[in-house]
Amino acid sequence: MLCQLGACQFTVAPFNMHETDHEAGASFASHEVLGRMPDLEFVGEAAETWTIRGRLFPERFGGLGEMANLHAMRRTGSAQFFMRGDGVPMGWVVIERVTEKSTYIGPNGVGxxxxxxxxxxxxxxPNAAGIFNALMDIFR
Known part of the structure; x- marks a missing residue:
C-alpha cells in the first residue's frame, strides 16, 4: 500500500500514485515598529496541504471504481483519515479538488x-456521526 485516504487505498495497481507534494507553514502577525523591521508574532499553524498525483491504465488494470470512490468522498465534503503507506498517520483531511486528464481515448470514450x-x-x-454519514454517502 502506498497510502490510504478514507475508503481509497492507493496501491501499485490498479489505483496508484506516483508523486506527492506536502506543504506546511506557520502564520505570523506583523506589528509595525517605527525605525526598524516589523516584529513578527507567531499565531499558529498555517494551512497544511497535500497533492497526490497518479496514473491509471483502466484497460489493463482497472481503477475507475476507485476513482469514482475518490469523487464520492470529495462530494460529501467530510473529513477523511489520511495515512502514509508505512503506517504513519497524516491526520484528517478534506478533498478540495480532483482533476483528471484522459489521453489515448478508446472506442468506448474512456482514456x-x-x-x-x-x-x-x-x-x-469529525465526530462519530460525521464519520458514519461520510461512509454511508460513499457507498450509496
Missing part, C-alpha cells in the same frame, strides 16, 4: 491513460 491529481487540506477530526 487508456488517465492522469489525476487530488488536492487535500488538513482539517479537524
Amino acid at each position: 487508456r491513460v488517465i492522469e489525476f491529481e487530488a488536492n487535500l487540506k488538513r482539517s479537524g477530526s
Whole structure:
C-alpha cells in the first residue's frame, strides 16, 4: 500500500500514485515598529496541504471504481483519515479538488491513460456521526 485516504487505498495497481507534494507553514502577525523591521508574532499553524498525483491504465488494470470512490468522498465534503503507506498517520483531511486528464481515448470514450491529481487540506477530526454519514454517502 502506498497510502490510504478514507475508503481509497492507493496501491501499485490498479489505483496508484506516483508523486506527492506536502506543504506546511506557520502564520505570523506583523506589528509595525517605527525605525526598524516589523516584529513578527507567531499565531499558529498555517494551512497544511497535500497533492497526490497518479496514473491509471483502466484497460489493463482497472481503477475507475476507485476513482469514482475518490469523487464520492470529495462530494460529501467530510473529513477523511489520511495515512502514509508505512503506517504513519497524516491526520484528517478534506478533498478540495480532483482533476483528471484522459489521453489515448478508446472506442468506448474512456482514456487508456488517465492522469489525476487530488488536492487535500488538513482539517479537524469529525465526530462519530460525521464519520458514519461520510461512509454511508460513499457507498450509496
